Amino acid sequence: MIYGPTLLFAIGEGAVIPLxxxxxxxxGADVALAALVASALxxxxxxxxxxxxxxxxxxxxxxxxxxxxIIVLAGLxxxxxxxxxxxxAAAVFLIGFCAAAFALARHSFMTTRVPLHFRAxxxxxxxxxxRAGMFVGPFISAALLGIFGDETASVIxxxxxxxxxxxxVFFGPDPERAVPVGAGSTQRxxxxxxxxxxxxxxxxxxxxxxxxxxxxxxxxxxxxxxARLGLAAASLSAVRSARQVVLPxxxxxxxxxxxxxxxxxxxxxxxxxxxxxASGQVMDRFGRLWAALPAMILMGAGFIALSFTHDxxxxxxxxxxxxxxxxxxxxxxxxxxxxxxxxxxxxxxPAAFLGSWRTLTDAGGAVAPLLVSALTAVxxxxxxxxxxxxxxxxxxxxxxxxxxxxxxRTR
Numbered sequence: 334m335i336y337g338p339t340l341l342f343a344i345g346e347g348a349v350i351p352l353x354x355x356x357x358x359x360x361g362a363d364v365a366l367a368a369l370v371a372s373a374l375x376x377x378x379x380x381x382x383x384x385x386x387x388x389x390x391x392x393x394x395x396x397x398x399x400x401x402x403i404i405v406l407a408g409l410x411x412x413x414x415x416x417x418x419x420x421x422a423a424a425v426f427l428i429g430f431c432a433a434a435f436a437l438a439r440h441s442f443m444t445t446r447v448p449l450h451f452r453a454x455x456x457x458x459x460x461x462x463x464r465a466g467m468f469v470g471p472f473i474s475a476a477l478l479g480i481f482g483d484e485t486a487s488v489i490x491x492x493x494x495x496x497x498x499x500x501x502v503f504f505g506p507d508p509e510r511a512v513p514v515g516a517g518s519t520q521r522x523x524x525x526x527x528x529x530x531x532x533x534x535x536x537x538x539x540x541x542x543x544x545x546x547x548x549x550x551x552x553x554x555x556x557x558x559x560a561r562l563g564l565a566a567a568s569l570s571a572v573r574s575a576r577q578v579v580l581p582x583x584x585x586x587x588x589x590x591x592x593x594x595x596x597x598x599x600x601x602x603x604x605x606x607x608x609x610x611a612s613g614q615v616m617d618r619f620g621r622l623w624a625a626l627p628a629m630i631l632m633g634a635g636f637i638a639l640s641f642t643h644d645x646x647x648x649x650x651x652x653x654x655x656x657x658x659x660x661x662x663x664x665x666x667x668x669x670x671x672x673x674x675x676x677x678x679x680x681x682x683p684a685a686f687l688g689s690w691r692t693l694t695d696a697g698g699a700v701a702p703l704l705v706s707a708l709t710a711v712x713x714x715x716x717x718x719x720x721x722x723x724x725x726x727x728x729x730x731x732x733x734x735x736x737x738x739x740x741x742r743t744r
Contacts, residue, residue, distance in 0.1 A: 347470020377429025
């Protein structure tokens with residue numbers, strides 16, 4: 334019940350994400366416009382964090398996730414019957430909006446219930462459920478495309494996963510009642526103790542709940558850590574989000590068919606998925622920076638190198654190779670954003686802070702595809718991909734500077 338609903342959602346979403354640029358292309362979008370439509374998913378998740386944080390605090394995880402699953406079904410109906418790019422983009426936005434509920438509900442649950450000494454492994458497992466979706470989903474999508482020859486089959490598969498998720502959430506055991514609150518914090522976070530000059534005012538206890546404080550007020554109260562470590566985390570989110578958009582988009586720009594693109598994205602996801610638990614082990618044993626820094630360096634180098642291969646005769650081979658490199662880098666970053674958010678969140682009632690944290694990191698994820706789209710329209714897709722690599726380098730410097738200052742030592 335802790336990982337199952339998120340896993341089902343991720344598998345269904347993973348089957349559809351590689352096809353978003355393909356469907357947009359069929360509806361008449363060029364490469365730049367297809368990137369813009371694909372970015373609607375992460376923009377929707379960004380916009381969904383604030384209402385998701387309020388809903389989790391007000392109604393609990395079960396109701397929030399169940400209602401979000403029902404709304405996703407409405408979005409999938411829009412994807413199937415979309416007759417224009419505007420309707421299709423709105424449906425994709427709605428799916429991303431509801432995805433925030435699944436992510437924030439489990440993040441808040443585990444922040445208050447998982448002990449610090451194995452927090453990174455537990456949250457890496459949670460991140461691994463999303464990676465499992467990115468691994469299994471594209472292969473299922475490729476198989477369905479081979480059998481039916483229509484993207485609608487993958488969308489229907491996502492709908493079936495959602496129905497199973499809704500049934501599991503509403504009729505399965507409730508983990509909120511099974512696990513007591515308070516198991517998760519054996520140490521006060523650095524952002525909530527002794528750093529008054531960075532957060533704006535002294536913090537003497539837990540922050541108020543979402544209803545009393547609100548996400549935006551919490552952002553202002555903890556603006557020091559959010560503007561510093563949060564900005565580095567947002568750059569990691571931007572690079573991750575760009576990977577999900579760039580890989581399918583790069584394949585479309587090379588003229589590859591949907592099945593080939595789905596397989597390449599699936600192989601990248603398989604590598605990503607294989608490394609997710611190793612990331613948690615590294616963070617719990619050696620510290621958060623030892624996972625964050627190699628991940629950012631690998632992804633930055635991969636994007637920058639990929640940007641020089643578009644017009645080469647062996648462009649398809651380089652595409653597959655650097656997709657694998659990006660999979661390694663992304664796998665090493667599994668659970669980092671979840672773990673850092675849990676590390677610096679107040680030990681009780683963390684929902685408001687996590688809503689702020691996720692809003693900031695998802696903002697990075699939302700901006701990256703828009704940046705790729707804009708640079709593709711103005712210059713070329715190669716320039717857009719190279720810019721993502723530069724963002725990764727900036728993020729690596731930020732992690733080196735701010736992780737030792739704000740994140741408590743786990744040992």
